[in-house]
Amino acid sequence: MRVLTVTFNPAIDQTVTLDRLVPGEVHRAHAVRQNAGGKGVNVASCLADWGLPVAAYGLLGSDNAASFDALLGAKRIEDRFIRIPGATRVNLKLVDAAGTTDINLDGIAIDLGRAEMVAATIGEAAQAEDIVVLAGSLPPGCPPDTYAALTHRLSAKGCRVVLDTSGLPLKCALEGSVLPRVIKPNRHELAQFLGRDLPDGAALVAAAQALQTRGVGLVVVSMGEDGALFVSREGALCARLAIGRLASTVGAGDAMVAGIVAALAEGASLERTARLATAFAVAKLGMAGPNLPDLASVEALAAEVVIAPATGGEALGEALSAGEQ
Numbered sequence: 001m002r003v004l005t006v007t008f009n010p011a012i013d014q015t016v017t018l019d020r021l022v023p024g025e026v027h028r029a030h031a032v033r034q035n036a037g038g039k040g041v042n043v044a045s046c047l048a049d050w051g052l053p054v055a056a057y058g059l060l061g062s063d064n065a066a067s068f069d070a071l072l073g074a075k076r077i078e079d080r081f082i083r084i085p086g087a088t089r090v091n092l093k094l095v096d097a098a099g100t101t102d103i104n105l106d107g108i109a110i111d112l113g114r115a116e117m118v119a120a121t122i123g124e125a126a127q128a129e130d131i132v133v134l135a136g137s138l139p140p141g142c143p144p145d146t147y148a149a150l151t152h153r154l155s156a157k158g159c160r161v162v163l164d165t166s167g168l169p170l171k172c173a174l175e176g177s178v179l180p181r182v183i184k185p186n187r188h189e190l191a192q193f194l195g196r197d198l199p200d201g202a203a204l205v206a207a208a209q210a211l212q213t214r215g216v217g218l219v220v221v222s223m224g225e226d227g228a229l230f231v232s233r234e235g236a237l238c239a240r241l242a243i244g245r246l247a248s249t250v251g252a253g254d255a256m257v258a259g260i261v262a263a264l265a266e267g268a269s270l271e272r273t274a275r276l277a278t279a280f281a282v283a284k285l286g287m288a289g290p291n292l293p294d295l296a297s298v299e300a301l302a303a304e305v306v307i308a309p310a311t312g313g314e315a316l317g318e319a320l321s322a323g324e325q
């Protein structure tokens with residue numbers, strides 16, 4: 001069993017820290033930091049910290065690949081990126097007291113040939129039982145059904161596909177004839193996919209259960225500080241853990257995906273999956289960049305995660321508060 005991550009549209013994340021973001025005003029920044037990112041890269045980085053062997057696939061602009069070379073090299077992540085002419089996008093993350101404002105660019109435009117080249121590289125490399133993480137947006141020119149087609153191809157080889165994307169690529173994948181093993185939308189992405197509001201916990205649970213019944217093995221809906229919902233054939237759980245130190249919220253969802261993959265790799269129960277995924281996310285919140293602390297610290301967090309059943313349509317918040325008492 002190996003883990004392969006796929007990032008068609010990586011990004012260099014430039015995190016700028018300000019007092020207060022006011023549209024239209026001149027700001028003096030306190031600090032600025034850059035790190036190699038993009039959802040699949042962040043997942044690979046957290047999994048490497050956890051000690052799993054990972055290979056990272058996708059496309060990288062050859063003009064500014066140095067931070068990716070450094071990250072992949074330092075963490076011994078197998079570098080399977082195809083270099084293409086141009087510069088990988090730089091995404092702005094504006095951090096102030098109210099939270100993080102993301103300004104994500106489109107990325108390097110590609111043609112069908114490039115998209116097919118990446119798909120062929122992964123399709124050939126992946127083997128039965130491998131876990132393949134398809135994560136992030138698709139760059140301009142990449143067909144929106146790219147993840148749907150890859151899910152079909154990889155599942156036919158016996159791979160377990162974990163999908164974390166949004167918008168049209170998510171819609172295509174969930175309307176395909178073969179569904180991913182795992183999806184992790186946040187609640188806004190799930191509402192967008194369904195084309196309707198999910199006003200409360202009961203609506204979220206019902207939506208996640210409907211997807212699971214249609215054939216997605218594990219549906220995880222992340223909800224920021226409200227924790228996350230985990231639905232599989234074993235049942236429906238909600239999980240939450242209060243954060244300690246907050247260093248950066250960027251990539252918390254990716255760390256959660258990494259935790260889900262770590263749990264899949266151990267053949268974990270739904271409860272262990274919820275604990276590990278939440279612990280990864282909260283551990284990452286304490287770190288700048290897509291990094292985890294040492295394994296013992298993550299396991300200690302996993303033991304502290306508050307788990308509650310999310311059956312019967314009760315509000316998630318109520319279930320979790322009851323679990324905390």
Ligand SMILES: Nc1ncnc2c1ncn2[C@@H]1O[C@H](COP(=O)(O)OP(=O)(O)OP(=O)(O)O)[C@@H](O)[C@H]1O
Pocket residue numbers: 185186221222223224225226227228240241242243249250251252253254255256278281282285
């Ligand atoms: N403020 C917080 N307090 C406690 N847990 C948090 C907080 N923010 C995030 N988390 C944890 O991280 C998980 C993922 O966060 P979130 O739902 O924001 O993901 P996301 O929208 O996919 O984020 P991103 O795109 O930045 O990776 C949550 O389900 C939760 O477990």
Ligand SMILES: O=P(O)(O)OC[C@@]1(O)O[C@H](CO)[C@@H](O)[C@@H]1O
Pocket residue numbers: 009011012013037038039042091102104135136137138250251252253254
């Ligand atoms: O534009 P996408 O591909 O949807 O998201 C890209 C991104 O916001 O995702 C990561 C955080 O999850 C960041 O490293 C990166 O900038």
